[in-house]
Amino acid sequence: MNRRKFLRNRMGASNIIGTIFFVVIAISVTTGVFFWTLMQNFVYQEAVLESNQIDHYRFLEDVEAENGVYTVLSGHRVQVSAKLTNLGSVATKIVNLWVYDVTLEKYGFNDTINTVLNLNLKPGESKNVSAIVTISGASNSDEFRSWFITSRGNAISIQEKYELPTELAPQIGSLIFNFVEFRYFTYQTSTRLQNYPSGTKSYNVPSNTYIAFGAKITNVDPDRRTMTIDSHSLIWVPDNVRAASVQRGKLFYVVNVDSNGNILSTFTDISIEYGQTKLIVFASSEDGSFSSADRVKFEAIPWSGHTICSFILIHGTFDSTPYGQNIPFVALYVE
């Protein structure tokens, strides 16, 4: 009965409908704005998170650049070689290489290294890099500093491989010898070395057997010049076995060896660029040539059972300037 009355009564219905209508509109408008504002705040929070991540990843970036070697090529092009190791837990992209010539107070950069060399490093990955930066007037004797820039804005200084103090280099020489890598070879044939280039890393050498020596020599010239080793280089083993007698001892002159271990009959000068390490073989009793008759051995009598001293005598030129160096401290025991 009441329901029928209400439905028949037209008074007040429009007000209710209108009110509901406007309330619905008001709610929909405010709800829309509310949710839109929430969305904007969410976007902002995302940006804050991303911003923090940028900084976080930047701090996690840890790249080491070592074994830096500078070589000035023609046209004042400074070649920078280094080993890059990603020690961090995030991937790294190198975007630029800066080189500062301390001597000239000039600088240069190479911002195409990533494009050319694809310098992207995974965590734990190492890469050898060689890049060129042009600095007008640069020369090998200049002092250089350099650093890489990562895409996260970090700078990585390159540690130079050979940093001989300028006051020390003139005293110990421009060539260094690796004692650990010293080796000797026996002969497979009369002119071919056995197990070349590995040889036998030992300071105990056999007697009554023809042998040759291998020494790894590195050019660490402070002026970054190229060393040319000539035929007058040798390993000299003085005869200290027979007391009170002046003996020549044994001479092992430098030789050229091909990749199969064959010793070439005539010697051609050997070049070692700055920073480069080469295995130099000493085998011949003759200066500048080699044949089977020139092989050298320590006879059991009188050498066997004695410790003997030997000298690596390097002779040649540094950019056409004569140079000689005696690398002492090598002792051998003849078995």
Add this chain to the structure above:
Amino acid sequence: MIRSKRAVSPVISSVILASVTITLGIIVLVWSQTRSTTYQEEYGEVIRTEVSRLKERLTLEYSFYNSTGGCIKLYFLNYGTANDLELQTIRLSNDTWQRTFSSFTLKFLNGSVISDQDLDRGEEGYVTLSVSPNSLVDGQYYYVTVTTERGTSFSWGFVP
């Protein structure tokens, strides 16, 4: 019904009231819509600017002071995730001196002028600033502070 005058005035008044109510309602609705739209635009713009500002990162790759010419070159890299990083001012200072530059030309590392005068993501560029008649003292520690158009400040130290 047409001849009957008894119900006319309530009807008219009801129509008038309803019209006024509806009109006012529509006006309020339109006004609130406009206000909310304006609010959304303004707030959205603020959020967009803030978000871009948060993503801005700039590093000074290298600075080189040429004492002969009295010029300093500053090399920058945008390593953030925001594009269009515009340098608004660059301030050079130390403990006793400061100078602010607002007019400079941003160039790519190859020397060509950057047309939009901003650094996009991953882009490198440099500016040359003339500090004459002042000069930077060799060995002293200076600061360079860059303020971007979005209002972010970056600061680094350098020794000429």
